[in-house]
Amino acid sequence: MEAVSSDKGLLFLSAATRRRVTGGCRALRNLTLFVVVIALANVAFERAFPRRSHCLLDSKLNHLQQQIDRYDVVFIGSSLVYRGVDPAVFNEELSKRGWQLDSFNFGVPGIQFEEMGLLIERMVAMNPERLKWLVIDLHSLSYLLGSTGWYTKRHVAWHTPSATLNACVRLWGGRKRFATKLNLTRVHLGHLVMKCLNIGRGGQLLDGSPETPTERNRGYESLEMSYRTAVESGGDSAEKQLAERARVLDVYRKFYSEDVSALKTRIQDDSETDGALPGAFDRLLLARQNKRIREAGMMPLYFVMPADPTVFPIGLPARALHRAGDIVLIGDYHDPLNLPELFAPKNRYDRNHMSETGARLLSELLAADFVRTAERHR
Incomplete structure (x- = not known):
């Protein structure tokens, strides 16, 4: 009798366990199905209504969407390029x-390397027939998400899973403090969640598409132009801010000159080591980007814009990448040793950006180096 009772107990427990397992599997299946449906719905929504940030980047993309076959060369980079390369002067030269x-x-x-990669994908998808050269400023490879502008439409837009992963890997391979890396990782993941869940998209749909402005100066706008526009439109705060940027450079010219001298010394010292190649992951990302551009029938060319003299001389690893065959480098212009005129105060609007005279000089140098490089790689 005891054996039978024991067997019945085991059978009872076994049945209960099976019910719990079955119920758990059913719940897991339903949860998985729910997540898959939500993910597919979000993907469909994203494709039907591409995320727009209503900013300069979208305005320029809209312009290229309409007139990309007008151009042979496109310069890509941050505000250094936006304020420092004048296509009209480049074309003239x-x-x-x-x-x-x-x-x-x-x-x-403020464009980052990952955001630039998605931008290039958008340009490739336009199937340009005439566009042959993408000229890219390498400073973007050293940029990481800054301390301002978090959770804007523009930053959320580029945080795809792959771009977020790449940004986090580059972040942890950098030299920032551990606490800063943790915080920025949290911020990147927050952007990714917002993008995947389409948070904030309802208001964006009500806003409509950003208007494409009348394109001026082939995408170039000097800080002097911005200042004049602020004056004409009565934008007091913007006007004062731009005027202050120019005044600060003039007032603290001594400190600026000292920083230029320090940059010269650093370049001279580091040049003796023949430059150090960037990390393996950065090189992998560059290789993927170059392959994608070439598959689209274009040629990737790289250059280094002159920047604030306290900025790391990225031209040294850029030259190392060129020697290793990873990139084709047009020129390194963040170099006061060889190009002191680009660091003369008269050619700077502020510490980080060229003035109109500086942009003209840089565009002339860039045109000469472009021709030499393009002729070698025909």
Whole structure:
């Protein structure tokens, strides 16, 4: 009797366990199905209504969408490019050398390498027939998410899973403090969640698509132009801010000159080690980007814009990448040793950006180096 009772107890427990397991599996299946349906719905929504940030980047993308076959060369980079490369001057210098090309400035303040990759994908998807060269400023490879502008539409827009992963890997391979890395990782993941769940999209749909402004100067706008626009539109705060940026450089010219001298010394000292290659992951990302551009029938060319003299001389690893065959480098212009005129106060609007005279000088140098490089790689 005891054996039978024991067997019945085991059978009872076994049945209860089976019910619990069955119920758990059913709940897990339903949860998985729910997540898959939500994910597919979000993907469909994203494709039907592409996320727009209503900013300079979208305005320039809209312009290229309509007129990309007008251009042979597109410059890509941060505000350094936006404020420092004048396509009209570049085209004029090319014409003097027998090259009849048209170029466009796709400089966008604060652009990161991952955001640039998605931008290039958008340009490739336009199937340009005439566009042959993408000229990319390498400073973007050293940029990480800053301390301002978090959770804006623009930053959320580029946080795809792969771009977020790449940004986090680059972040943890950098030299920031451990606490800063943890915090920025949290911020990146927050952007990713917002993008995947389409948070904030309802209001964006009500806003409509950003208007495409009348394109001026092929995407280039100097800080002097911005100042004049602020004056004409009566934008007191913007006007004062731009005027202050120019005044600070003038007042603290001594400190600026000392920083330029320090940059010269650093370049001279580091040049003796022949430059150090960037990390393996950065090189992998560059290789993928170059492959994608070439598959689209274009040629990736790189250069280093002159920046604030306290900025790391990225031209040294850029030259190392060029020697290793990873990139084709047009020129390193963040170098006061060889190009002191680009660091002269008269050619700077502020510490970080060229003035109109500086942009003209840089665009002339860039055109000459572009022709030499393009002729070698025909």
